[in-house]
Amino acid sequence: MRARTIGLMASFIVAASLTGLLAGPAEVALPQNYQATFNNYLDVDRYDRKRVRKMYVNRAAHDAAKAGGDLPDGTVLIMEDHDAKTDADGNLVVxxxxxxxxxxxxxxxxxxxxxxxxxxxxxxxDYAWYQGDGSPRPDAKYAGCFSCHANRAERDFTFTYWKFVSDQQK
Ligand code: HEC
Structure with a gap:
């Protein structure tokens, strides 16, 4: 390939990244070892989905977050989905x-x-979806992440974390 073509491609990749076209794992890595190093700030029981969702935030962002403000640059939020325990009839166990x-x-x-x-x-x-084993979800679509989270633009695009910080009056 000629150098000029490579140069053009490189600038396209930079531009795509800046405009958010590179959504998903290409931009948002799965943080190594987050269960040990992040703060598990909240667990959400989803009776409708028979799931428990564990929410995590990186500690540096958590230390810097302030009630009512935009969340710090570099904030990483993780929502980890688990099946919830059921009995032999499939009813949720508490x-x-x-x-x-x-x-x-x-x-x-x-x-x-x-x-x-x-x-x-x-x-x-930006958003990414990984499977339980840490590999990227192959059929992931990201438009839904952006549009649904945009409903919470006034809470810095988060459903639980901005509110959590505000409730703590940090
Ligand atoms: C239809 C709406 C909807 C879509 C689509 C959606 N989310 Fe969410 N997201 C939620 C809700 C609601 C919560 C709060 C947890 C709950 O109530 O289940 C949440 C919580 C989260 C959280 C925890 C931080 C927070 O905002 O509370 C992360 C991280 C997250 N979502 C990532 C994603 C990613 C990645 C995608 C796309 C693959 C996605 N979401 C798509 C509605 C959505």
Whole structure:
């Protein structure tokens, strides 16, 4: 390939990345070892889906987050989906704490990351979907992540974390 073509392709890739066309795992990596290093700020019991969703945030962003403000550049939020325990009839089982019981292994890992280099149309956020084993979800589509999370633009595009920070009055 001629050098000029390679140069053009490289600038296209940079432009695509800046405008958010490179959604998904190409931009948003799955953080290694997040279960040990991130803060598990919330668990959501989804009776309708028979799932437990564990929410995590990276500690540096959590330390810097302030109630009512935009979340810090570099915030990484993870939603980890587990099947919830059911009895032999398929009814959900509740633990002694009144909460649903998360089964292993992890089913899905949804990641959203904020990077000031990415499109401001989406509040600098981009999204990726990984399988429980850490590999990218092969048939993932990302338009839905952007459009549904845009419903929470006033909470910096998050459903749970911005509210969590505000409720803590950090
Ligand atoms: C139809 C709406 C909808 C779509 C589409 C959607 N989400 Fe969400 N997302 C939610 C809701 C609602 C929550 C809060 C958890 C709950 O109630 O289940 C959430 C929570 C999250 C969280 C935890 C942080 C937060 O905002 O609370 C992440 C990370 C996340 N979603 C990533 C993704 C990714 C990646 C995709 C696309 C593959 C996606 N979401 C698509 C509605 C959506």
């Amino acid at each position: 633990g002694p704490d009144g909460r649903l019981i998360a089964l292993e292994p992890v089913k899905h890992v949804f990641v959203m990351e904020k990077n000031s280099a990415w499109s401001t149309d989406n509040g600098n956020w």
